[in-house]
Amino acid sequence: MTTEYRALFDARGSRYNLANRLFPGARRQEAAGMLAHLALPADARWLDVGAGGGFLAARAPEGSVPVGCDESAAFVSEATGYALRAVADYTRLPFSDGTFDAAACLAVLHHAEDPARVIAEMIRVTRRGGRAGVGDVAAGAKASRFLNGFVNAHTETGHAGRFQGDALDFLGAADSPGRCAVPWEMVFASAAAA
Numbered sequence: 001m002t003t004e005y006r007a008l009f010d011a012r013g014s015r016y017n018l019a020n021r022l023f024p025g026a027r028r029q030e031a032a033g034m035l036a037h038l039a040l041p042a043d044a045r046w047l048d049v050g051a052g053g054g055f056l057a058a059r060a061p062e063g064s065v066p067v068g069c070d071e072s073a074a075f076v077s078e079a080t081g082y083a084l085r086a087v088a089d090y091t092r093l094p095f096s097d098g099t100f101d102a103a104a105c106l107a108v109l110h111h112a113e114d115p116a117r118v119i120a121e122m123i124r125v126t127r128r129g130g131r132a133g134v135g136d137v138a139a140g141a142k143a144s145r146f147l148n149g150f151v152n153a154h155t156e157t158g159h160a161g162r163f164q165g166d167a168l169d170f171l172g173a174a175d176s177p178g179r180c181a182v183p184w185e186m187v188f189a190s191a192a193a194a
Helices: 004-022 028-038 115-124 142-154
Strands: 045-049 065-070 084-087 100-106 126-137 178-180 186-192
Touching: 028 100, 028 126, 045 115, 100 115, 115 126, 126 142
Parallel strands: 045 065, 045 100, 065 084, 100 126
Antiparallel strands: 126 186, 178 186
């Protein structure tokens, strides 16, 4: 089955990765917000759900062991910085329960048909006491209007993100919600894996 995310990034993943290479500082605060929110120890083995071209791995703490997972083989094929790259449906991650110290998902869930299932899988593969964190553009933020307005109207692939009002909409009761004052008006939340 081809998901909306896979179809979108099979078509435009290379251009997205090129933009991140040409303008490496454009989303620096966003990545820093996610990584700070996860508070990864230096030796953490962690999963990046929606890894794309390796945006988070390039900024991860030295000594950590990032594993990248993306639904689009074309998108993740250019990724560097991962100990392992996997292509899989986010609602059926190909890892055993408790494999990772943490799991991150940055600016992906607004493309997911079932964000709750993606989060459930992230929590499943995170060890007891580890952290699963999401960050995404907030509904009503200037960035959501830009993406669903300008990008939708002016690219062949369009953009029809399903933005949430708060990261808590994705995680339910989270133990450390927070907003990060970055240009994209991201919301972050995480939950400890039980």
